[in-house]
Amino acid sequence: MEILSFMIMVAWSLVPCIIANDSINVSQFMSDGKTLVSKGGKFELGFFSPGSSQKRYLGIWYKNIPMQTVVWVANRENPINDSSGILTVNSTGNLVLTQNGSLVWYTNSHKQAQNPVVELLDSGNLVIGNEGDTDTEGYLWQSFDYPSDTLLPGMKLGSDLRTGLQRKYIAWKSTDDPSPGDVYRVLKLYNYPEFYLMNGTKKLFRYGPWNGQCFSGMTDLLNNTYIFGLNFGLNFVSNKDEIYTTFSLVSDYVITRTVTNQSGSISRYVWAVGEDQDWKVYRSHPKEDCDTYGLCGPNGYCVSTQSQACQCLKGFGPKSPKKWNSADWSQGCVRNKPLRCKDKLTEGFVKFKGLKVPDTTHTWLDESIGLEECRVKCLNDCSCMAFTNSDIRGRGNGCVMWFGDLIDLKQFETGGQDLYIRMDASELEHGHKKNTIVAATVAAICGVLMLSTYFICRIRRNNAEKEKSEKDDIDLPTFDFPFISNATNRFSQNNKLGQGGFGTVYKGILPDGQEVAVKRLCKTSRQGLDEFKTEVMLIAKLQHRNLIKLLGCAIQQDEKLLIYEFMPNKSLDYFIFDPTKRALLGWTKRFEIIGGIARGLLYLHQDSRLKIIHRDLKASNILLDSDMNSKISDFGMARIFALDQDEADTNRVMGTYGYIPPEYAVHGSFSIKSDVFSFGVIILEIISGRKNRGFCDPDRSLNLLGHAWRLWIESRPMELVDELVEDSTTQYEIIRNIHIGLLCVQQRPQDRPNMSSILLMLNGEKLLPEPSQPGFYTGKDNSTMIDTSLRNTDSYSLNEMSNSLLEAR
Structure with a gap:
């Protein structure tokens, strides 16, 4: 109802807007088939049909280039079917695109306009501001904040940390379809931020982190580079408000743009004047095999000039020599000699020169300290594998440390950075090794004396032996x-x-x-x-x-x-059950969260070395990282199964009401299907934005599972969906997820799918059977409708289940 109300408000508040350089108001020029041209005549705004498509889109393209080259699309996910589109501005200062009175697209600016002015700038930026306001930072809305696939001079690629706005560039699906494809450029806000070319969740190429001079993986793209003889300015900004990169040209003589392609590449095009009259590719990334993300696997590095591109770092050898020799480098390299963390003086660092530094997913950054202090910090942290300066200008400054395997290293012939990688003393140079062994011997003697003193003191404490035993049990x-x-x-x-x-x-x-x-x-x-x-x-x-x-x-x-x-975005329930915060989770993000939980469960049930039943899966135990990726937490109730074991029983039923299946609550019987039931409840909660526990349908006294089931059998599944995410373009996918959720919460464990099947279902690769009635399906009389053969009716009741059998977490 909130969306409907908004649409009605828009319909009644449409008013003509003021155009800074054009006498035609927006609603007139669109309905008359005219366009809006920037003041200097470089760009044009209007409707277009891409390629051979008959669908209509609102977009911006170059005005004076013979072949229409679109650089921005407004309604790329919601095309218009004919020429009846009208663009106007409402009383709040928002641009609104309608077709036959129906809302197609709007700018959704939260800033209030006094006298809204719409202008297409010569930079290609469509802006809304207040009349007479010349402050560019005061724009109420601008298209540069919501890019399509094209990066123009002055546009930002990165994130606004104040508002959470993420400016990423998403490829067109095809030349006939500007809707968002799978490939996109984005900034990942790691401790040491980095730009990536992605395909879904897969990393295709990374720029390398900014090192003060350039991006580590793009050493040829320095500031003040020359394109066709003209100065090309590359800028990187990182502060408490924003992190982004942008480029500029000193002269307007060159027309250039950078495009993210669905084929999995980033291409810079330059318009060739004269007889050619065509776009020429100036550079593309990835430009060689060594640019392919993670080509050489963990701890391997790529050298494009070698006959075998992938090499192992000094001190490492192929994990699988047979595969390595057959040019399958995916498993990467492992250390020849494991590190001995407790003997820090028997370890040191080997300096590698001219590298694209590793992927920065697992890093720590301190820009205030130098290289020597960085070395000491890394050496004193057992999990630190490498370090270097974060800023290589001058004598270098700042400290960045890597943890875990080193991924996506590349060797440059010229340029690149120094990287100091942790090694056992046996891998260090001879002189360093000798000094290290002497130091280690002295350290060992001191260590023995210190440990002796330590344990004498510990023995004097009453429970010292108990504490030591407990610690020894934990690896x-x-x-x-x-x-x-x-x-x-x-x-x-x-x-x-x-x-x-x-x-x-x-x-x-x-x-x-x-x-x-x-x-x-x-x-x-x-x-x-x-x-x-x-x-x-x-x-x-x-x-x-x-x-x-x-x-x-x-x-x-x-x-x-x-x-x-630390998970900065707390837990799933913090968002999904809050009427304000859950608006931040659109359907795409909710679907990604569901998929993340499913992959985590599949790993626990099948792909890890252990077969693990979580037993307390719920929304509050799903944590969200800085990118809103889901992570399963809280394994206090988990049980390890033998690989050939399918179920077990317990006399101590523990878990959270609303998420546990009937067979566990009644008989204490649990299996991987217990987690599947809990997962199904979470799916339905994510889709509806409502808690299973405490939800009550006012008409039928149904809980959430019962409500979902009733809507399903009455062919009204979309009524379950949170009004904040309902979207006709994703209706099929949403209904399929409701279907999967109902399959997971079926009464009988044997009817529920396992997690490997569920992953296929979520990916649309498996036909779905019809679900049967859920377990704990509450009817009008508030009783729990489950087969009486599953319980002892003399000793079981709903109150006993909730009060005496469960331990709330």
Whole structure:
């Protein structure tokens, strides 16, 4: 109803707008088939039909170039079928495109206009401002903030950190279809930010991070480069408000643009004047095999001048020599000799010159310190694998450190950067090695004395042996309790992120600036040491992008802490159940979150070394990173299965009401299908924006599962959808996801699909069977409608289930 109301408001508030350089108002020139030309005559705004398509789009193209070259499209996802489109401006200062009275596209500016002025600038930027206002920063709206596939001089590629606006460039699907394709250019806001060319979630090419002179992977693209003899200015800006790159030309003589192509490339075109009268490709990326993202796998580097492009870094060898020799480099390289983290003086760094530095996904950045302090920090952190200056100008400045495998390295003949990679002493140069061994011997003797003193002191404490035993059971880095306490400002309420049955979660900042989330086990919780150790040991062995990363733990007497990577966007329930915040999650993002959860579950159930049942999957246990990618967390209730084991029973039923399946609540029987049931509930919650627990249909007294089922059997599934995401262009996909959710929450576990089938279903690669009635389908009498053969009616009731069988988290 909110969308409908908005459309009605628009229909009644359309008024002519003021055009700065044209006497024709917007509604007239569009209905008359005219166009709006920029003041200097370089660009033109109007309707067009791309290629052989008959569909109509509102766009901007070059005015004085013979072949129509479109640089921006307004309604690229919602074309007009005929010539009845009208563009006007409403009383709030927003441009509105309609067809036969129906809304097609609008600018959705939240700034209020007094006397709205619409102008097409000679830069190709369509802007809305207040009449008489010459402040370019005060535009109410501008097309440069919402690019299509083309980057023009003065346009920004990057993010506005104040508003969350992400300026990314998405390819056309084809020359006949300007709707968003799969390939796009985007800035990833890692600690050390980086620009990528992506295909969906797959990285195709990366610029390399900005090093003060250029992008590390594009050494030929320096500031003040010359294009056809004219100065080309490349600019990179990074501050608390914005991070972006842009380019400029000193002279207007050259007409140039950069386009993101659906074929998986970025091409810079230059208009050739004279007899040619055509667009010439000046450069493209990727331009050679070595530009292909991750071509040589982890810890391998690419040399385009070698007959075999991929080489292993010094101190590394092919993980699979057989595949490596057959030019399958995907598995990359592994160390010849593992690092010995506890003996830091037996390790050092090897300097590699002329490199495109590795992918910056897992990095730490401090622009205030120099190279030597950076080396010390990296050496003292067991997980730091490499470091270098973040700014290579002059003598260099700033510090960036890499953690984990080094991905997508490339060797340049000229240019490139120095990178210092951690190595065992045996891989260092001879003189350095000798000094290192001497130092290590001295350190070992000192270490023995220090350890002896340490253990004498520890033995004097009553429970020292118990603490040591508990730590030995956990194969994970441990921290001192006071160290983590200081990081959380002594567990200040100002640092509190959330609370559950397990305990309280706090935000912490380590001395090196790394943000972490610290879970403090509640001393009175029934979920005590066993659950704590379960979570630690499980997560320490799991590595997947859709699972939360555990960084370490701390144990001191009855204090037990878990230290996780920090998730800036909190949890799924923080967004999806909030009437304001869930508006930030459109259908595309919700679908991506569903897919991320599914991939994480598939890894737990099938692809990890262990077969794991989570048992407490719910919206609050799905965390969201800075890019709103979903990560499964909280493994305190998880159980490990043998690979040939399918189900188990327990006398202690634990979980969260609304997410657990009937067979678990009634008989304590759980399996991978228990997680599937919980996953189905989450799908329906994501689609509807409503909680299963507490939802009640006023007409039929149905819970969310019952409501979804009733709408399904009455052929009204779209009525379940949150009005903030309903979109006719994605209706088929939304209905398919409702269908999948209902298949997951079916009464009988054997009827529910497994996660491998669900992934195929989500990708549209599998036919869907008809679902049957959900478990815990609440009818008019508020009873739980489940087969009586599944329960003992003398000892089970809804109240007993919710009050005595479950432990809320």
